[in-house]
Structures are given as structure tokens and as C-alpha cells.
Amino acid sequence: MEDTLKKLPIGIQTFSAIREDNYVYIDKTPLVHQMVNSAGRFFLSRPRRFGKSLLVDTLKELFEGNKALFKGLYIEDKWDFSKTHPVIHLNFANGVIESRAELDQAIYNLLRENQLRLNIECAQFSLHDPAGCLAQLIQLAAQHYGQKVVVLVDEYDKPILDNIDQPELAATMREGLKNIYSVLKAQDAHLRFVFMTGVTKFSKVSLFSGMNQLEDITLDRRFGAICGYTQDDLETDFAEHLAGVDWAKLKDWYNGYQFLGEPVYNPFDILLFINKNKTYRNYWFETGNPSFLLKLFRKQRYFLPDLSNLEVGEDVLDSFDVEQINPITLLFQAGYLTIAKTSEKRQRLRFHLKVPNFEVQQALADHFASLYSQTQSEQRLHRQDSLFDAFESADFPAIQQQIESLFAAIPWRNFTQNDLPDAEGYYASVLYAWLCSINATIIPEDITHHDQADITIKLGDQIYVTEIKLDKSENYQPQTPNPALAQIQAKHCAQKYLAEQQSGKQIHQLGLVFNKHARNLVQMDWQSF
Template sequence: MKKLPIGIQTFSEIINENYCYVDKTRIIYELINSGKYFFLSRPRRFGKSLLIDTIKDLFEGRDKLFKGLWIENKWDFSQKYPVIKIDFGAGVFKKREELKERIFFVLKENQSKLGIDCETQTLTSNYFEELITKISAKYGERVIILIDEYDKPILDNIEEPMIAQQMREELKNLYSVLKSTDAYIKFVMLTGVSKFSKVSLFSGLNNLRDITIDERFSAICGYTQNDLEAVFKEYLVDVDLDKVRLWYNGYSWLGENVYNPFDILLFLDSPGKEYKNYWFETGSPTFLLKLLKERKYYIPEFEEIRAGEELIGAFDVDFIEPAALLFQTGYLTIKDKRQIGARIEYKLTYPNLEVKSSLNNYILFYLNKDAQIKENTQSRVYEAIENLDFE
């Protein structure tokens, strides 16, 4: 029986160490062959880092890792490309200078790995630009640029707008280089939790394609029903699949619904297959609750929020729309979509029982600090939970 890849974000480790792997290479292949600049937003712990690492190994031509996978005979592994990988997942930065140091360190790591000598010895946009152009010249190929958790330095400071704005400006300097070095770039992929507006963070990079709500790539992260039953079959003996679906499925980005992979792995690993709020318990949405309280959101309305593209599409440090934050962080998902004249409207709702019960309980606990609204809130929240409908 293959092992469950709990916390494993390195593709080569999953393949070489006999872990279960859900093959996403067909979707990755379609993505790479459909354009050049891509952006993907998914909730935390949804497999974004593994996706980035898989793409890296693919472009580096590590053919042995892909034996038996869909892409094995579709990809030209003899064609190898140099890869710059930037990951902001490690550490929390409270000063712009700390972020600059981290960026410089990561770029120096890439420089060393690829055997490049750069004249620029301080972090400026010129350094990143020089690195890209020299890598391309040395290898005679255009460069692959993969950026994981592109927004984490901003989100870590979202409760302190001044610091968040400084982080945004520093990242904007870094990402602006992608436009000026376009001729030296083969493929770019950025992943994160949130979607900041192009104007605020990707000024000039008008060709960055957002695949967050694109049915063709909706299952690029997360497990489909078929993924679950095929890859984890040995772990599902005597498991009530309908109950698993109720608890952990339901995430939708207009394509097939998917399971939260973090939930599934911990559920399958638990003694007696215990239904718990695994994903929710890894992060407390304190800032979100403060925002909901400030904007006077009526909690049971989360059963059905209607929002236009502009509402769920992006937010910024200067103004955060609760519906956008709820959707992008995974507390709400798309139930359906309709077009009214020139307007596209989405219906948002809870993805599953875990999120619905956990978020409402957490909100109830948070609001209980205000005794005068305790009774009114409690009855409304539990009525909403009772009227459960994920179809």
C-alpha cells in the first residue's frame, strides 16, 4: 500500500518514496500548451506548491519521475529549460527590508544553482533582469519562471495596511521585470491564495492570464471523485463515500467539484476514519471575522451570496471586499453562474459541511464576546446549519 503524502510538496519525493500521487499531468500539459503567462488562486493547503514543483521537474526534463503518468509519451523530455523558482512560503516579514533580503537570497540561490555570475550584487530590479537574460544566454533557451505564494508577504500583514502596502510595492518591483524580459521567457506561473488587481501588483503585465475560474483547469488542484476512488481505493474500504463527499467535497471553480486534498489525506490517515475539521483547524480566520463584523454582514446570508466578476475577481490592500476574501480563501465556493445582459453573476455558498459548521461555530464564538447579540446570532446560525444543501 502506498503512503499518504501528508505535507509532502516535492514531486520527486512523492514519486521516489512510494507515496500516492494523483496524476495532474494531463491538465498541466493542456495549460502549458495554451499560453505563456498564468496566474492561479486556490485556498491554502490545496496543492499549489506540489503543482509548481511538478511543472519545474517537467521543464527540467526529469523523465524518470513521469514514468507511468499520462504525460510520459506526450512530452519531449530531451528539450530541457532553465527554471527560476521563487517561493515566499517560508517566514513572515514585518519590514520591507526583510522582504528585500529574502528576495535577494532566493535569487542568489537560483543564480548559484544555474551557474550564473551576475555583476549586480544588490537587490534591484536590474538584478532579476540580469539573472533572466544571462540564464537564457548561457543555456540557449528561454527561461521558466515559477513563483509560489506570490502574495504571502502581503497577506501576512493584511491587518496592518501600511506594512502590507510596503510589501506590495516591493513585490511589484520584482514582478515588473517579467514584462521587460518577455523575449527571454518561455513560461511563467504564479500561484497564491488571493488575487490582487493587475493595476496594484502587476502593472504593465496585461498578458497575465488568470485561470482561477476556468473550467478547463478547475481540477488542476484538489481531488476529483474519480481521483479519490482510483488513487486511494485501498484506504476507502468500508468508508461511506456519500458522507466523505458531504464533509470534504464541493469546491467548484466552474468545472468538476473537487475535494480539499489536505482534508482527505488526514481523514484517510486518522484512526477509525474520523470526520473532523482538519483544514479549518489549521488557520483561524480572525481578520476575516473582524472584517465581517465591521461591514455588518448577516452570517446566514452566506448560504447564497450573489456577486459579479468585479466583486470576487480581485481585492487590494486599500479596500478588501468580504465576498472576495471569503471566496479566495476557500470559505465560499461557486454554486452556479449566470449571465444577465452584459453582467456575469456568480452564486456563492459554503463548499461543504466542514467549512459550513466550522465557520459558523467560529463566528458564533467570536460574536459571543458581545453578550447583547449572543442570543439572536445563535439561533440564526444554527438554523442555517440545519438547512444544509450542497447540491
Template sequence: MDKVVKEMKKKLPVGIQSFEVIRTEGYYYVDKTPFVRKLVDEGKFYFLARPRRFGKSLFLDTLKQAFLGRRELFEGLYLEKHWDWSVQYPVIHISFGAGVVEGINDLIDSIFFILERNQENLGINCKSTRNYKNCLHELIIRAAEKFSQKVVVLIDEYDKPILDRIEDRETALAIREKLKNLYSVLKDADPYLKLVFITGVSKFSKVSLFSGLNNLKDLTLHPEFATICGYTQEELETVFAERLKDLDLEEIRRWYNGYNFLGPPVYNPFDILLCLDSGLFRPYWFETGTPTFLIKLLVENRFFIPDLEHLQAGDEILESFDVDSIAPETLLFQTGYLTIDFVERASGMTIYTLRYPNLEVKTAFTRHLLDYLVRNRREREKNLIRLYRIFQKNDLQALRDLFHAFFASIPHDWYRKSEIQNYEGYYASIFYAYFSALGLQVKVGDPTSHGRLDMAVEFEDRCYLFEFKVVELEPEGRALETLRNRGYHEKYLDRFREVYLIGVEFSRTERNIVTFEWERMK
């Protein structure tokens, strides 16, 4: 098959995302260059946060080549006829994307290496060789003087050194202060700057990293820039029509579309290009990094995992975070594991309801959650296969036995160290994680006229309604009774051939299921 993703390896700086199709000896472009023109016309200092592998670096490359005046790279694109190609600007490109920062000394070495490369590219030798802040400031001033043009500063993965050491609070704080010192140059260098564009995964507060840059325009949740990275459905179907002929378009949408930044939903370009190349549906984006720290944070905070289906947060949670204050909701959104479902604005506040963006993220994230909780990936996979066979056969006794055996297999010592048996949502979260990891349709807290159902799981033409209880909190035998009395099943009867009520009760003392009852309603 054609090497559709060749461009991803070469990072050709054109049109933000493009790839070469060898058979046609040409290029297919998703043209994002109108955003370049818009940025220059409307401001000077910009910030954009997007999840990893979302095209941020390619967009910076596009900006760089435009300001360097490389018109030949933009033939046929919007910017070709909407840019002054007679003017070339000096560009300083700072990227922390390569490697992992181990500590302060490693960070300082990286900064000096990056600055030295920029000096070589600009033909400038800075006199400030011991202080990286002064070196950057001098480089900006001397570049503006040498080329008689204001300078463009592009900063990619500005936050990565901090995120590399986020689990080591003391080191992360020290790195943050060094970066703050570096970025503070931008305020004083304002008279010499044409444009500054900063990208990263997370959004640290201006106070902690960009003190003084009050005119920094945040594009992260700006509706007019919602599609600056990623592919819209229209772009996918128009530009890649030839490549989509033999693929199920609805399945592609279900697997990879759904990221919402207050505009049309977009695809992660990394995912879709690899899918077009192989024709296989796989968690490509997820395989490039695992959210171990995030999952650890959720478990330590005793987060009720099923709430990830409809998590609510306000502006203060989504806007920024810092090393001293890391809210799971903020990290989940900014790293791309959750996205915006809808927004409510009332009484001077904004409420964001979050959800998984697509099937890839939901299934892969819950599988990694199981890996963390189970500590045995092979056993997890065996259980998932068994679970699928159980649903195929509709064997509810086997369903009970599978989960009972799973909880019984967790070593006593692990409970002692984590005290997770006191986390009441833990047991229900395991059920949810297994069902979601299998790719089943799972609804949590589904509202009915009688209240909210704990969990509904759909498999083909059957629906299973779950009620979870802890016997230390309520008398044993109430779970199934609650389902019957509240009539949760009524809204499902017309939609499914079979509907089952399943009451599951746990004991924190026994650390396992003590009651598992079911009843068919249709």
C-alpha cells in the first residue's frame, strides 16, 4: 500500500498537514494556511494548547516557512496569493519536543543547545554565553538589527520539560522557574518582535510561566481557531475521498473523530493518516504514550471512573493548572483523554460537560486503567476475551463468576498498601472499565423518570441494567429490588429484544461480590 504517512516522517512544512501519495506523484493538502494570514492580521502574541500528535509542530513549521519567504512551498494553497513574499523575517524556533528532560542541568544544557542552533541559522554569535535569558534577549535584538526586520519567535512544546518531571514535584517546580525566566524575555523584547506563537499540551497559568505577557491571546478554546489543528469531517471526505473508497466512513468517524474545541469536531491527524495507510482500526495515537501518571492520579483521588462519561467542570478547572494544583479534570481534558460535549452558560458561570472523544480513546484508556488496577496485562486480555464470549452466550452466571474470580485474585498485600477497598466506587469502576475496554456501549447515570440508573450496557439487541451497592452501607439484597421498584427498565423495553436487571452488591470487608442477582424483564 502507498506510504501515506511519508510526510509525517519528513515533516514537510506545508499546509500544516499533508502527505505524499507515490502512485499519483503529487500531494494531498489539508490547507490550514488561512489561519496564518488571520494570525498576522489580528495580533502578535499567541498561545495554543492541543493534545500530543495533533499537528502543532507542523503548524509552527508552516508559520516558519511563510515568514522565511519560501513561496515555492505554498503553491496552490491559500497563502500563495495572500502573503507578501518580498519580505523575509528572521525566525527563532525553540522546541523542547526532543528527548526527556532529566533535571535542571539537563534543561539548561538543552536551552543553550537550542540557542546555539538558532545562532548558527541566523549567522549571529551572542556575547552572552553564560546566561540563557540574556542570550535569547541578545539574539532577538541582534537578529532584528541584522535583517532590518522584526523577529518571529516560535516556541514548541513549551511545557514538556515540566511534564517530563511532573511526578517529582520539587524538580518540576525548579524547571518551571527556569522556563519562566526564559519566557520572561518576550515581554522586554516586544519592540523587536513581529509575532510570537507558543504551543504545548497543557495550559499553565500566566502567573506561573508567562508573567507580564498580558497580551498573550489564548486560542485553545477560541471558536474561530477550533480547527487550526486536526481534520474536520468535511476536510477528510473532500481531500481524502480517493483514499476512503474501501473504508467504512462511519466506523472511521466512530473510532477517531470527536475532539471538540468549541467548533466543528476534528480528527487527530496522526490517527487518521496511519489508518489510511494501513486500512486497520487501531489505537495509533494512544500507543505513542501511556497515561500512567494520570491514571495514578485518578486512583489516588478515588475518582469514580464511570463519571468520565459525563464529567462536569467550570472555567477555573479547564483554563489552567500548575505543579502545585493538578486537578484530574484539567489534565484529562488538556491531554486529550476527554473533550467537550456541550457548554452551558448561566448566572455568570460556564459549565463544561466532558466526554471521551471517540472509541479509540475510551477503549484504550480503560484498558490502561485495568492494567494499573489489575497489574497483569495478560490476565486482563484473557478476561476481556472471556467477557466477550459471555455476552455472546448471554451467560450471566459466568459473568458473575468472572468478576468474582477477578476480585479474589487481587493480592491482599496490594489492598493493604493502597487501601483501595475503602474506595466505594472502585468495584463499580472495575465493571465499567471492563465493559468500556471491550468497546461496548456503556451509559452511566442514565436519567429516567424514576431517577438515575447506575449503569446500562448494550450488546447487540440486548441491554443489561446494573445497580451497585455496598452491604456495609445498606442491607444486603437491596440492589435488584431497587431496579425493580424504580422501573428503570421501562425506557429500554421498546429498543431492545431482551432487557435484564442485574443487582450487584459488594463487601468492603470481603473485598468481593457477595450478591449477584438478575432478572429478565423482556
């Protein structure tokens, strides 16, 4: 049967290659048709490896009138292929650009490629005036072909993101790109269609010089599935490839990306999952490096448990700039967070965010755990196993020993020139990261009808209702009663879980006291029901 299966388009972003060589293709042309039916200027943000480049190439082939490639697809009999348009394609996906000079050279090369492909030569083509050349190229193409021009920009933001950890250099890249993109507003009369795509969304003011006509379809319900695979796509086009798969497990691992439309899978995950004999691994996450993002969280002293219950306004998801980077905005746009649901308050739309699936949850937790405690991967695995065993078996001496060992292993340099040990949230964040990394269910700020506990931890048959206190005395002496445990008991925070004892769950109240000078756990007491 394998010989009859269509091939998997792993790493193939060229529409013609997929259509001409018996690869699986998910027909996105119903959504493409909605876009191209208007003389629109569209912007789409999607995480990396989500099929953006294939979508751009599909648009290119459509406007160039390559009808044979669309045979059997939705748009075949709905588009006038006899009317073609010159296409200018700017693709910043290749290579890493590390200076303004390299950016100028890359733009020069892209403009040269487009001139050769369109058989048009700019009269004054200079490395130092790319904007002038692009403007002239648009005008000449419209004149030469007798049709308005289509401009497609792929990975429009990559030169900025490649240098996002160097704000001054990133700002220089932004100015170089702004110089190019500003041309599109001035040449609007010569344009039939504009489509720009990338991972992030920078503000219009900072990058697009007043291109107010640019319609952002990133969170447009109509186009929620324009990139990515839906559940129906997998059960139809990939039915033979995924025969016998555990659909619930597959969905838990890789589905869940939500852009206000139907939830979708990242195509890269599904293609690698099938290719690797249906082995569950962190395929997508391993292709990127979120280290800058995670360091930003630590620098801003972000309270990690808040990631479990995020509610933000449109402005947080909408855009950012290199001088003001909100880590939540970047986590969302990069695909590490997605929309769980929306609500409205005071006539304003609110977005409730979550980690999209198990792959991202597991990998993100591992990265946070390593970052917050400077632990190498081989050490992390051993510590995770020990922490898991202690909490799963409710071995309290072992739990105490593991927490003390964890904080004792954090290098002294982590606390130089900062006040991290002074913040109760720091200790909660480290614990949260490590407990998430062992796949425990964490409920931060667990609200009851009396009050709330700092963190409730669920692992196996154990439920730990936990309070964290930070003591700032120079020579801490254990107190009776333990102030953290006493607070839980006074709040009756564990009562809401007592009914779960009937299903075999064991309920524990856990009081943890940390000390800023010891930078460690100095007292732990518990009460079990």
C-alpha cells in the first residue's frame, strides 16, 4: 500500500513541485479565492513552519496564470487564468542577515532576481537606493505587461527577528525594511494585490509608514485555517498515512493552534510524525530556539504561573516593536501561546490564552526549568525523574530534599546585580517551571469560596494544595506553626478537593517557607487527609 500513497511534502514550499510530483496537497484555494477576489492588501502572521511560504507561492502561480497547476482544485473554474499579472516576489527567508550592509545587499539581490524574471531593468539600479528601484520596477512592470502588479513578501520580518536580542541592530534592520515597504503605499495605484506574511506583527507606524489599507487577517475567522491542517484534512487527505493512529493522542500532542477559526495542526509536526513511523516527538519545537524569549521572561521577573491563566486585550496580541517587547505578545505570535477563547468586558474584546498542545507545553516547561535554574539537559532529566517520583508517591522527606537540592544547584551568579531572591514570585516561578516539566497539572492562585492557595499541584493520585512564603530574616529559625501551612489551614483551601478522596485521590496541604538570604527552602510542613 505504501507505494500507492502520495508523497509527503516535507520541506517543500514550491506549489508547482507539490502539484506536479504526486505530493499530498491540502486545497487552500477556497480561502485564497476569498482573498484574491478583492484588490486587497493583506497581512498574515503565523508561527514558523506553518505553510506561509507555500501559500505565497500558490498566490504567485495563480496570478501568473498557471492554470494546469490548479486542475481539480476549488478555484480551477472560478478564476480567469487568461488574465495574468506581473508578480514581484520578495522572500527574506533564506540565510541570516547580521548587518545593515547585508540587508541592503539582500534587497539588491532580490530586486535583481525580480528584474531578470520579469525581463525588466531599472534605469537607475543602485545598492544604495533599493526603494527607488522597487518603485520603478512596479511602474515599469505595470506598463510593460499592461496589468496592475502583484507584490508578495515572504518572511517580511526575518531580518529583524534574526537580531531581536540586539535592539539597536534590530532597529537598524527595521529602518532598512521600512524604506522598502513604504514604496507600496506610494505605488498603490499600480498594485492589484499585496500579500505580506511573517511570524510577528510590527506596528504600522514603525514599519509600514501609514499603510492603513493593509488588512490584517491574522485573527480573522474567515482565514483561521488558511495555514495549517484541520482535523478533517487529516481524516481525509492523510487518512491512509494515519491509518490506526490514536486520534485523541495525536490531537493532544499537536493540535490546538487557534486563530479564531477552526483549530489547526502545524503541518511540520504531522509530516514528520508520519515520516518517523508515527513517533511522538517535539518536531516543531526543536526547529526553533526560544532562548531570547525565555531570558526576557527572567529579566522582566515575569511570574510564570500567570501563563496558566492569561487574559489580555487586543493591544497585547496586535503588535510590538523592538524598543518595547512584551514577552506575551512574542510568545503568542511565535506560536508558544494560542487563543483558548474570547470574551467581552466593558465592550472590549478579551483573549484568554493557553499553550496550544502537549508538544509545546512539555518543551516550553523544559526550557523554562533549565533557564531558571541553569541546569544542563542531562542533569535536568535526572532531577525531573526524582521530583516526579517524590510527588507521585507523596514521599515528603524526598519532596523536601528535591526542592532544597534544586535551589542549591542554582549558580550564585544568577543572583548578582539583581534582586531575584527578594521576590516571592521567583521561587514560585522556579517551582512552577519544574513541576510543569514533569507533566504535573498546576493550578496557580487556586480560588476557593474562602480564599485562594498559591499553587495546587496534581500528579497521579496526589493533590497538593500549596502555600509559599518568603522570609527575609538573616538567620531564619523554623516556626511553630509553619506560617505557610497555617495560612492554608485558616483559609480551608483544601476542602474543595475532599470529595475526590472517594475516587482514590489523596489530599495534602503543603506549606513552603523560603528565605532570601539562604536562597532556598528553609521550612516545609504538611498535613494529609
